[in-house]
Amino acid sequence: MKSFNYHESLVEQPIAHFLFAHGAGADMNSTFMENMTTALNKRNINVTRFNFYYMDKRLSDGKKYPPDRMPKLLERFEEVINTLNITAPLFLVGKSMGSRVAATLTNEIESLKVTPEIRGVICLGYPFHPINKVEKLRLEPLIKNHYSMLILQGERDKLGNKEEIIGYGLPDSIKTVFLPDGDHDLKPRVKSGYTHEQNLQSAADHIESFVYENR
Known part of the structure; x- marks a missing residue:
């Protein structure tokens, strides 16, 4: 078995255990990942963060490798x-x-050797399309998904904003929450009157409710 970097943040009486995967450009110890982990721990949720293969390689030799192809990302998960x-x-x-x-893995769960039962999927800033390429949609993992899913999205996310997402007609099994004036990291502009901390805590509250509904 290949070794991997991971970090467990555990609580005494957990209501759930999250496997938390990072985004394409930042590893498991990014500020966003750490702040969300802290917020989730305060809501009695265990969190395991881990790095994909390419990110481990980046950290080991300092070179900026692109993300692995989906099969290899799924293998690590x-x-x-x-x-x-x-x-x-x-x-x-x-x-x-x-x-x-995470969403793609649940679509292929029958062909993968995954032992624990999965209760749901939570997406923090789902990349509906690349920046400025709204025609290249990544809806298939969502449309094919058979699990309860929660998407927490900034209203002005450049990888899928509120107006765009409402028009996609996503399945009823997916609950989408839009964070006020948030970008891809859920961060609002100062002029909006909202703060990043408020949006992160709001996201954590919605996540906690989702867990109680599906655990």
Whole structure:
């Protein structure tokens, strides 16, 4: 079995266990990942953050490798699920690219050797399309998904904003919450009157409710 970098943030009486995958450009120890983990721990949720293969390679030799292809990203996610001792209800969680991988994994769950039962998928800034390429949609993992799913999206996210997403006609199994004036990191502009901390805490509150509904 290949080794991998991961970090467990555990609480005494967890209501759920999250496997939290990073986005394309920042690793598991990014400020966003750490801040969300802290907010989730305060809501009695265990969080395991991990790096995909290419990110481990970036960190080991300092070179900027592009993200792996989807099969290799799925391989790492599967490896983490089956390696860790998870006793609380399991949810797959991702930031941007990580959320796309999580959603894709649930679509292919029957062909993968995943042991623990998955209760739902949570997407923090789902990458509906590349920046400025609204025609290249990434809806398939969402449309094919058979699990309960929560998407937390900034209203002005350049990878899928509120106006665009409302027009996609996503399945009823997907609940989408829009954070006021948020960008891809859920961060609002100062002039909006909202703060990044408010949006992160609001996202964590919605996540907590989603867990209680699906665990």
